[in-house]
Amino acid sequence: MFGAIARRLFGTANDRIIKGLKAHVAAINALEPEFQALSDAQLQGKTEEFRNRLAEGADLDDLLDEAFATVREAARRTLGQRHFDVQLMGGMVLHSGKIAEMKTGEGKTLVSTLAGYLNALPGMGVHVVTVNDYLAKRDSEWMGQVYRFLGLTTGVIVHGMDDEQRRAAYACDVTYATNNELGFDYLRDNMKFRLEEMVHRPFSFAIVDEVDSILIDEARTPLIISGPTEDNSELYRLVNRLIPSLSDEDFEKDEKVRAVTFTEAGTEHMEQLLIEAGLMKTGGNLYDYANVSLVHHSNQALRAHKLFTRDVDYIVKNDKVIIIDEFTGRMMEGRRYGEGLHQALEAKENVRIENENQTLASITFQNLFRLYPKLSGMTGTAMTEAGEFQEIYNLEVVEMPTNNPVARADHDDEVYRTAREKYDAIVTLIEECRTREQPILVGTTSIEKSELLADLLKKKKIPHSVLNARYHEQEASIVAQAGVPGAVTIATNMAGRGTDIQLGGNFDMRVRNELGADADPAKVEAIRAEVEANKQRVLEAGGLYVIGTERHESRRIDNQLRGRSGRQGDPGASKFFLSLEDDLMRIFGSQRMDTMLQKLGLKEGEAIVHPWINKALEKAQQKVEARNFDVRKNLLKFDDVMNDQRKVIYEQRKELMQVDDVSDEIVGMRHEVVDEMVARCIPERAYAEQWDLAGLHEEVLRVFNLDLPIVEWGKEEGIADQEVKHRVVDAVDRKMAAKAADYGPEVMRMVEKSLLLQILDQSWKEHLLQLDHLRQGIGLRAYAQRDPLNEYKREAFNLFEQMLHDLRERVTSVLAHVELRVGPSDVEETLAPHAPSEMHESRQDPAFAEDAEAAGLVRRDTSVNPSDPATWGATPRNAPCPCGSGKKYKHCHGSAAG
Template identity: 80%
Template sequence: MFGAIARRLFGTANDRIVKGLKKDVEAINALEPAMIALSDDELRGKTEEFRARLADGTDLDDLLVEAFAVVREAAKRSLGQRHFDVQLMGGMVLHNGKIAEMRTGEGKTLVATLAVYLNALTGAGVHVVTVNDYLAQRDAEWMGRVYRFLGLSVGVIHHGLDDDQRRAAYGCDVTYGTNNELGFDYLRDNMKFRLEEMVHRPFNYAIVDEVDSILIDEARTPLIISGPTEDNSDLYRLVDRIIPLLVEGDYEKDEKQRAVTLTEQGTEHTEQLLVEAGLMKEGGNLYDITNVSLVHHVNQALRAHKLFTKDVDYIVKSDKVVIIDEFTGRMMDGRRYSEGLHQALEAKEGVSIQNENQTLASITFQNLFRLYPKLAGMTGTAMTEAGEFQEIYNLEVVDMPTNRPVSRVDADDEVYRTAAEKYEAIGTLIEECRTRKQPVLVGTTSIEKSELLSELLKKKNIPHQVLNARYHEQEAYIVAQAGVPGAVTIATNMAGRGTDIQLGGNLDMRVRLELSEITDDAERAGRIKAIEAEIETFKAEAVAAGGLYVIGTERHESRRIDNQLRGRSGRQGDPGASKFFLSLEDDLMRIFGSERMDSMLRKLGLKDGEAIIHPWINKALEKAQEKVESRNFDVRKNLLKFDDVMNDQRKVIYEQRKELMQVEDVSDDVAAMRHEVIGELVARAIPERAYAEDWNTASLHEEVLRVFNLDLPIAEWAKEEGIADQEIRHRVTDAADRKMAAKAAEYTPEIMRMVEKSLLLQILDQAWKEHLLQLDHLRQGIGLRAYGQRDPLNEYKREAFNLFEQMLNDLRERVTSVLAHVELRVGPSESEVQESLTPKAPRQMQESRQDPAFAAEAEQAGLSLSTVRNPATNPNDPSTWSATPRNAPCPCGSGKKYKHCHGAMA
């Protein structure tokens, strides 16, 4: 109560932040006449003036007012758009490293230009992060006009660019790109072998568009680069045939946790089926240590059949299982579920099964974006997740006022007993809106439901457009025209569409599509005027009919997604309305105990076709959504805690790689490794304070021979009077050093330095890859430690540290041994050695993302990839077969793998 009184008297903390920004807004407005008076060249010259002042020690904050005034004027001249006062305030929030929550239609894309320009003046680069390639390219071209007008360079990162193009784009003052591309470039950079091959510059400042979608929704799924492992496709198919034979009592399904497990009865039934299929021995136990792989395949096939639904979680297209993004409804080509789940789905759907992969590099979005010294974001819906932004990213959310008051009317939800009644009510409302020419946007949660609703509207002869993953390519045009009078648009999740719904239609989109082939300027100008007049007429009709009516066909598990849908209506003070229709058969209602409500509604006499409408229902649903959001936050926090353990190790390895690439001569490092290895070998064979008769000289002789290829008379040395372990260590060290010095003299010191550096990097990468695999395996089983009253996270930290220490020890020995044994052919040139030593990138590498539903279960997991036959391989020419991948079918046609056939002879 006292808090409410205080807020009424003094305003909220958010109000005080917004109020504090108004002083700078007034100062920017005061500069507008002076900016208008400048010529284009004089305005452009301000950029160099600001840079000179920064070089003289002026702070960025001191330039804010003038820089924002310059950008506003440049936008007027290059785009014909002038920043509103609230947009100036949004730019200040972004510059201060915070999140600006701005409603849909408030012009977030234009807001970003202010903070981007100011921070790009330092020359260290600014990244603008978007949710898809289309928006990255569109915004780079659209807002790029402002930056180029002011003399800044603009780059864009999108799929399909080579390294040179990426390096040039990152070298620009302003770089647009998707979160995935930026992340995968970071991982790929840390797999390169020369500094000049890396594409990223040091991270400086990033603005994340749709920040809630990228830093919250997608943060449950690590980015993974992986390479191929053994082919297990036959096993997936055989196990897949067993799952449909299980009966209901054989498994338990928990939809809240997205988990399914075999019961005791189910385990016995599965064992019987596996024995009949010849996959397990008679009398065997499914959970025997020898059946670990079989258990894994059974669990993944069970998940594929019982938790995943075609056209909801994925679609089948061109002999592939393509994931549907649960937040945006888009197809995610190239992204695969982890831990063999994708292969299980491929077996279920009868499409080609692609090989599983092993993790080569991985990072979560939390740790990727925490690499930026300064981070900001913008979205229409962030306040519901303000606590998570503060805790994970140290980002404060500021709720920005709208340019014009919101006049949208949000009706209470209507709850029906059955889905059929609900859809009938939705159809009736759409008919009413069509009659008065009111545009309608209908939001669904899956492709399946959007197509169900589409069928219903077809029966009622209501023309409409469907926007979902199947019609992804047309999305910008469909969204842009959704505000035309009488238009009915069905959309699967509206998050991050990046295009406003303008009442009457979108002028830019229509000009681009309808006038693309008209080259005559006079004709083009005339047609544009006609389109403008038509849009104004349409807008007046739509406004008179009540503006855009947003209909939600059910509540999403996240309030933000519902708010994003609602926010499509009522932009820039336009009229509008929204209403959600629910049924007790909806997933959210069903999972959170709708059975009691159903029986209660029957007792109260609710008839078929009648709805219950009450604000209490809305509050109850919000509570249910908050529970789901809280659980998802816990999943992300848990993922981050585990990834933080690996992140510390990743930083050490990546920093070490970078340092190694920066120096020409690593001989001191190699020598230090060699001496440490000798120290460990001697310490193992000659324990401290041990008598000479207890020394294991035979073991030391074998180890020195194995590691250094040196046959030393260690047993003879041990017989010498008064000799100590330090003397033996010194003699072994001296012999090893002399051998390496002789090698350097034979091959020339320059070539030896190149060999050392190249081999050290390659062996480091191999050791890191193997370490990641060990962490994968450790992570997958660590949860079981909780049954022994031990904290899985602490156990993971302890064991991960021990594994890392072991990896470093093994690394030293492997580097030392390889360099001691390496032989080069006599007389190669430096360029030939450089060419032969430069490793080629692993073929068939794949960039992947985990399944969000199971992100908590494994931080990084091996993902899958098909074996691609080398096009240079000719089945009729055995001389070309050497390029065949070892796990690919042999080109001879035997049906065996290459490594078991002609590859075994190679």
């Protein structure tokens, strides 16, 4: 109560921020006449002037008013669009590293040019992050006109580009890209073998469009680059056939947390089915150690059948299972569920099963975007998640005022007992709107429901358009014409569509679609007049009517749908229809409500409407949002453990790639390996008779391929452990120095660097696999009253220490064993840049002594007899063929062997 009084007296924190921005707006407006008087050349010269001032010591804030005035005038000349005052304020919020919440239709795309231009002046690069390739390409071309006019370069990153194209795009002043492309490029860069192969520059500033969709909705799924493992497709198919035989008593399903587990009876039933199918021995237990793989396959098959629904969670297209983004309704090409779930879905739908993958590199969106020294974002709906933005990303949300007051009427929800009654009421409302030529946008939560509603409208012979993942390609044109009189558009989720619904229709898109490039001016004017007349009819009918067919589990998604109506002060209306059979109502205890409504005598077709219902639903949505936040926060806590390790490894790799000579690191590793060997076999303060010199001899022979008389040394009078260590180090150093002298320093340095990077990557990949396995089972520690996160941190640290120990030993051992059988030119060829697919495959090679062969340029101590073809298989691929043909082995007898 006191808080409300204080807000009335002093205003909110948001009000105070807006008030502070208005002073800058007045200054920019005062500059407008001066900048309008400049010629194009003078306006373009401002960019060079600003850069010179920065070089002389000015900072970006000093340039803000003039830079914004420059961009506003450039946009007016190139696009015919002048930034509103509220758009200038939005640009200031972005520049200050905050999130600007701007309602739909307020021109967020144009706002980004202000902060984009100002922050591109230092030449460090600005990333504008979008939710899909279409928007990245469209915005880079559209807003690129402003940047290019002012002398800045723009680039775009879309799926399918090669490294050269990506490098050129990232080198631009402003680069448009999707969050996925940015993340995967970052991961791929940290798997490259040369600095010049990397595509990213150091991160500087990012503007994230639809920031709530990218940083919150998609943040539950980490980005993963993976490589194939062995083929298990037949086992998935065999287990999949058993699931339909289970009854409802065999499993328990919790829809709130999307989990399904076998009951005790279900486990016994599954065991019996596996035994009958010949997959498990009679009398065996499903949870025996030998059956770990069967448990995994059974659980994933159960999840695929009982938790995932076709046309809701995924669709089947071109013999593939394609995930549908639950927040945007879009197909997520190339994305796959992990841990074998995707393979279980492929078996369920009887399409080709692709191999399971093993993680080679991964990162969460939270940790990816926290790499930017300065981050900002814009969206129509962020205030409901302001706490999460602050806690996870340290981003403040500022609610921007609209250019014109919102004139939309938001009606109370109508709640029906059954889904059938609800859909009947929706169809009736659509018919009413059509009689007065009012356009209607109907939002659904899944493809299945959008097609169910489309069938009902077909029966009533009501013309309509459907926008969902099946009709992805026609998206922009369907949305653009959703505002014509009497139009009915059914959409699966409206987040991040990037195209406004303009009342009367979209003039520009009609000209482009109907007239093409060579448009006759008379026809253009005819279309303009028709669009204007249509707009007047729609305004008289009450503007766009938005109908929600059910509440989403997130309030933001509902607000995004509502926000499509009433843009730029247009009239409009919105209403949500619900039934007790909807997912949200059903999960949050509608059974009591159904009984109560029946007692109150609610008749067929009648709805209950009351503001209290809206409040109760909002509370239910808040519960789901809080739970989802906990899921994301928990994921981040675990990923932070890996993130610290990832930073160390990636920084180490970069340092190694920056130098040509890694011999100091190699020598340090070698000496550490000897120190650890001696410490194990000759413990500190141990008597000479307690020394394990035979064990030390075996270790030195295994790792360094050196047969030293270590046991004999131990018989010498008064010899100390330090003397033994010194002799081993001296012998090992002499061997490696002789090897370097034989091959030449240049070749040896190349081999050392290549092997060190290859084995580091191999070790990191194996470490990620261990962390994956650790992560899956760590939750069970809670039963022993231990905190799973602390246990994970401790175990992950121990695994990391072990990985570094193994890395030192493997590098040292491979270099000690190998013999070079190729010339420097062949070494250079082998060290040539790897294509991503080759690079991934190379990381599947066995570890330890084979690591040398994995690098493709060294081999172990084996002999090739020119007169015995049986030994030729040991010949390196780039060496001359032993048959005497003069060709390389890989182009001669080696090609048949491969």
